[in-house]
Every structure is written in C-alpha cells, then in structure tokens.
Amino acid sequence: METSSLVPSFVVFHVGTRRVALSRDCVAELIASPLLFSFPHTTPLITGVVLRRGRIVPVLDLGPGLLGVPSPAARFFLVVERHISNNSERCAIPVQGECELVAGIMFPATGQEEFVSGHLDLNEDQIDVLDLEKAIAAGANYRREPIMAGNLS
C-alpha cells in the first residue's frame, strides 16, 4: 500500500465566510443547488428538503452553529451522511464558493469550540475540521423564524 493512501482526506469548504473541513468519509457528493422545497416545521437548522435520485434529502444550514447567523444563498450543496441513533441518513449542507479535496494530517483542536475536532495546516492556513453532529447540535437552539407559543396557560 502506498504511504499516501494512509493519509486521511478532507473536504474543505466555506460556510458563509468561514472555511472549514469535514472528513472525506462522511461526504457523499457535491451537487449544484437543486430546487428547495420548504414547509412548516420546528426543527432548528433545517431549511427544507430536496429530491435527489428519488430520495428526500433534508437541507441543514450549519451557519447558525458556526457563525451565529444563517448562511447566505448557496450555489452548491455538500451531501453528507449522518448517523442518527441507529439510522443513517443523507443530508445536504449549503456551501459557498468552491470545495477542495485535500489529504493531510489532522492536528488536535486547540480552541474552545466543541464542534471542532481538530485542524489542518493548509498552505499556512489553519482549517478547522468539524465534528458534524456537534456542529449541528451547536446550532440547535437557533430558530430561523420566531415560534409562537402554542399554549396560553
């Protein structure tokens, strides 16, 4: 086996203004922004669903967790595999700009953000590698629109 195949790969992308990375293993594909269907719901971060190869794929905006605000409109969606309880499910993450596939060594996280599992040194830039589930959890308290109380008492 070649040495290079032992070096892990990462997909580097932008969420809003922030450049971050995910392990290549959890990324399924990068797709041009498809038609987004939205309907009322109360789950934070979900902006709607898209139809992809006959599947319903929820769209999750990482902006609130990473930046504190929703991401701007995206031209591309990164389709990732989530593991929720005993189920795995594909979700689409809106990304801005271009994505890169890079091989590199992940160094331990040094910051305070729980959703950063480490960082890559890439051309003298330090790129945070995300723990996807923790990044989603970080935005869990964010609501895109105010939700009215359903109970008067």
Place this chain on the structure above:
Amino acid sequence: MTQQASSILMPRDTRPREQVAVFSIGQYSFVISAASIQEIRSTDSLGGTVVELDRPVLRKVRHTVERDGRSYYVVSGYEHFHLPLCRPTTVLILRHAPVAVLVDRIEEMAEMRVLLSLPHSFRGEECIWYRGLTVLNRKVLPVANSQGFLTAEELQQLEMKNPPLLHTVAAPGKDRGRG
C-alpha cells in the same frame, strides 16, 4: 390507504393509491387524506353554529362548531403550524377526530401514489403534524396527520377546562381511523 415507504421513490410503484385534498395555508400547501374529511365548508356558511370557548386553553382553539349534532373544536391552521396570522376562508371538518381546521383554500383533489417517511433529521412538532411527505406535480408536500391537529393530551386539556363539551364532542381515540 397509502402505505408508508422509506424515503426512496420506487421506480415501479404498485402500491395502492390514496385520494387526497391539497389545501393551502399562507404560502404553503399541504396534503390530507380525502377519507379523513367529513365536510369542506366556507367559513361564511358556518354562521350561528360557532360557539366561543369559555376557557380557551390552547391558542389555536378558540371556538367549537356544531355539525349534525356533533361538536368539533375549531383549530386555526395558522396557529397550529406557527404561521403568520391571516384570514382563513375555508374549514375542513374532519371525520375521525372532533376537529375542524381553518385553512385558506382547497387547491385541488388529487391521487397520492407514495407516502415517504419524514427524514430522521426532523425531530420537532412536525413529527406529530405529518404522516410523511409526498410528491405531487413535482413538488414535495407534507401529508397532514388528521390526528395531529389536536393530540389526545390537548383534547383532554380542552375537555377538562370546558366540561359541558364532554357530552357533545366525540371522545378522543373513539372512531379514529387513518389520518
């Protein structure tokens, strides 16, 4: 009844089809099983049969309406789905729940060929509101759960605070069928 499928559309769908009504509330469209609707009326035609609740315990329920000797809790579709308030013009009187839902209008009657489960990423109130998702005219639409407009807990709350209704409103769980 349309059987629940996974989130994958089958290329050759031989499953039973289901008649549905497509209704709108605000800018959103929803699907509901036609079998779960007893009657569709305009709000203007309900008139004197509407009674204001003495003790409204839920923001979305402020009135009851009587039809054919039965009372139904009038649920505001706007409040139920947390949408900005507007003036509804149509009421869906449900068959298997003591519920009449205020909506904007009926868009069409259609045939639903597939019911896709709500993705696991959804974990809010929508898991009660919807039976799943469907695709009609190349649009993904949520399929409303007729039992989800008022949960058993909410019905109990309403009936406890408004005792006289116990005699006129159908008991929760009784005569309940598909959504």
